[in-house]
Amino acid sequence: xxxxxxxxxxxxxxxxxxxxxxxxxxxxxxxxxxxxxxxxxxxxxxxxxxxxxxxxxxxxxxxxxxxxxxxxxxxxxxxxxxxxxxxxxxxxxxxxxxxxxxxxxxxxxxxxxxxxxxxxxxxxxxxxxxxxxxxxxxxxxxxxxxxxxxxxxxxxxxxxxxxxxxxxxxxxxxxxxxxxxxxxxxxxxxxxxxxxxxxxxxxxxxxxxxxxxxxxxxxxxxxxxxxxxxxxxxxxxxxxxxxxxxxxxxxxxxxxxxxxxxxxxxxxxxxxxxxxxxxxxxxxxxxxxxxxxxxxxxxxxxxxxxxxxxxxxxxxxxxxxxxxxxxxxxxxxxxxxxxxxxxxxxxxxxxxxxxxxxxxxxxxxxxxxxxxxxxxxxxxxxxxxxxxxxxxxxxxxxxxxxxxxxxxxxxxxxxxxxxxxxxxxxxxxxxxxxxxxxxxxxxxxxxxxx
Amino acid sequence: xxxxxxxxxxxxxxxxxxxxxxxxxxxxxxxxxxxxxxxxxxxxxxxxxxxxxxxxxxxxxxxxxxxxxxxxxxxxxxxxxxxxxxxxxxxxxxxxxxxxxxxxxxxxxxxxxxxxxxxxxxxxxxxxx
Numbered sequence: 001x002x003x004x005x006x007x008x009x010x011x012x013x014x015x016x017x018x019x020x021x022x023x024x025x026x027x028x029x030x031x032x033x034x035x036x037x038x039x040x041x042x043x044x045x046x047x048x049x050x051x052x053x054x055x056x057x058x059x060x061x062x063x064x065x066x067x068x069x070x071x072x073x074x075x076x077x078x079x080x081x082x083x084x085x086x087x088x089x090x091x092x093x094x095x096x097x098x099x100x101x102x103x104x105x106x107x108x109x110x111x112x113x114x115x116x117x118x119x120x121x122x123x124x125x126x127x128x129x130x131x132x133x134x135x136x137x138x139x140x141x142x143x144x145x146x147x148x149x150x151x152x153x154x155x156x157x158x159x160x161x162x163x164x165x166x167x168x169x170x171x172x173x174x175x176x177x178x179x180x181x182x183x184x185x186x187x188x189x190x191x192x193x194x195x196x197x198x199x200x201x202x203x204x205x206x207x208x209x210x211x212x213x214x215x216x217x218x219x220x221x222x223x224x225x226x227x228x229x230x231x232x233x234x235x236x237x238x239x240x241x242x243x244x245x246x247x248x249x250x251x252x253x254x255x256x257x258x259x260x261x262x263x264x265x266x267x268x269x270x271x272x273x274x275x276x277x278x279x280x281x282x283x284x285x286x287x288x289x290x291x292x293x294x295x296x297x298x299x300x301x302x303x304x305x306x307x308x309x310x311x312x313x314x315x316x317x318x319x320x321x322x323x324x325x326x327x328x329x330x331x332x333x334x335x336x337x338x339x340x341x342x343x344x345x346x347x348x349x350x351x352x353x354x355x356x357x358x359x360x361x362x363x364x365x366x367x368x369x370x371x372x373x374x375x376x377x378x379x380x381x382x383x384x385x386x387x388x389x390x391x392x393x394x395x396x397x398x399x400x401x402x403x404x405x406x407x408x409x410x411x412x413x414x415x416x417x418x419x420x421x422x423x424x425x426x427x428x429x430x431x432x433x434x435x436x437x438x439x440x441x442x443x444x445x446x447x448x449x450x
Numbered sequence: 451x452x453x454x455x456x457x458x459x460x461x462x463x464x465x466x467x468x469x470x471x472x473x474x475x476x477x478x479x480x481x482x483x484x485x486x487x488x489x490x491x492x493x494x495x496x497x498x499x500x501x502x503x504x505x506x507x508x509x510x511x512x513x514x515x516x517x518x519x520x521x522x523x524x525x526x527x528x529x530x531x532x533x534x535x536x537x538x539x540x541x542x543x544x545x546x547x548x549x550x551x552x553x554x555x556x557x558x559x560x561x562x563x564x565x566x567x568x569x570x571x572x573x574x575x576x577x578x579x
Binding site for chain 1: 453456457460463464467468471472474475480481482483488491494495496497498499500501502504505506507508509510511512513514515536537538539557558561562563564565566568571575576577578579
């Protein structure tokens with residue numbers, strides 16, 4: 001899915017720059033949904049896989065309902081394949097993020113119901129859950145709620161007002177991002193606990209404080225998408241107020257930076273952990289960007305420009321994908337791969353980070369140019385506004401190819417690690433212990449003192 | 451226990467907020483669409499227009515924002531919809547589909563302006579439209 005995202009993304013970027021050449025065979029309006037859907041399904045499926053892999057390790061005596069789990073996989077993957085078939089046949093539903101024909105929401109919903117069945121079968125046996133379990137549960141439930149909300153437009157009443165239609169659409173889209181972030185950040189927290197051996201990270205008061213702050217943002221901080229919509233003022237004011245609480249997160253990250261740096265230095269030899277470190281830097285960069293974009297007076301310039309794309313792609317690649325690569329890397333035990341493969345992951349990692357930085361900065365530059373010409377100078381001709389922007393986007397497209405090239409050795413190494421793991425399982429070999437891995441059954445300090 | 455109380459409070463607040471968002475009327479332009487505009491919305495979705503165009507700055511970046519394109523008149527819109535351009539493919543829309551899309555874009559145009567005027571910005575950094 002990740003390879004498909006990058007492949008369609010690279011094709012889309014060139015179709016964007018040279019639409020005249022691609023309109024006949026692979027038009028942009030066909031490639032963009034392929035890229036967006038591949039990215040969304042990579043992130044959501046990756047988040048779910050993390051939960052399904054690690055939840056049984058948190059509750060070793062609980063059982064995920066295996067039939068429900070298999071049904072989820074079957075419906076989910078089957079529907080994704082049909083979705084790509086529809087795109088190839090130019091059949092669209094034309095909604096942002098969810099561009100497939102609307103009837104395909106039904107099997108996706110069915111798949112999600114199976115997932116919830118499987119998850120809650122194991123979740124029932126919880127006892128004083130650590131924060132990452134709270135986050136996984138929140139993500140799974142919030143995804144269902146936002147997915148249903150996303151489809152409310154089928155009820156004519158919601159479409160009777162264009163402002164309501166757009167408001168509800170972006171309310172659900174905005175909150176849905178929060179939902180998958182909860183799933184993925186939960187996995188990131190789980191990995192940090194396991195790799196560092198410090199369970200307190202997922203039990204402390206401050207961790208729960210920031211969880212509730214994140215949840216508040218998930219519920220109420222979607223309004224920045226529709227600041228310029230002439231709807232009720234209070235929607236804008238609530239979003240603006242809530243989003244400003246994210247400065248607390250920024251201050252917290254900066255305060256913790258030194259101790260984090262010391263831990264990062266200790267663990268950076270672990271490949272799986274290196275992806276987590278990268279995601280933390282990208283959190284910082286994207287948080288600063290998001291905070292400025294969420295001030296309506298600045299959003300007036302940035303809205304509808306490539307700065308929004310920089311934020312979206314910076315978050316999905318820099319944060320979510322890095323965490324997912326860490327999650328799968330930890331599961332596949334990439335740190336015990338043969339040196340050649342480890343080297344290719346390390347090289348790929350460097351190429352990805354450099355390419356992503358250029359990619360991200362190019363998008364911001366393109367956005368600033370468009371914002372300045374359109375809102376600052378008040379230009380009205382779209383072609384005139386976009387002329388210098390397209391030159392910057394050429395750099396972005398090249399960096400996208402760099403990203404694809406950097407990611408390929410990582411994907412290949414993971415694929416080989418998966419095959420090796422399957423082979424070992426078949427031969428009945430036990431999983432070798434990973435470095436710094438804490439036994440899943442390790443006693444927590446609080447439990448020991450009880 | 452405290453965690454559950456906080457969670458319950460947040461969920462209740464979110465439910466109330468959601469009910470307000472759904473039911474409160476917007477500031478302007480809350481006009482129900484005609485049947486033709488409704489059909490036009492389906493054409494807009496079916497041809498995946500949002501992949502390249504924006505409405506209120508939301509959507510793709512290949513073409514211009516079309517929130518207020520209807521101000522330029524039916525003839526202007528028809529020329530693009532009928533033939534495409536160097537950057538936009540010809541979708542071979544029939545006359546009925548062109549009329550429906552035009553009606554949809556007129557409906558969108560009546561809902562408000564996509565650009566925020568500088569004088570609307572308040573000292574707090576927010577603005578009122």
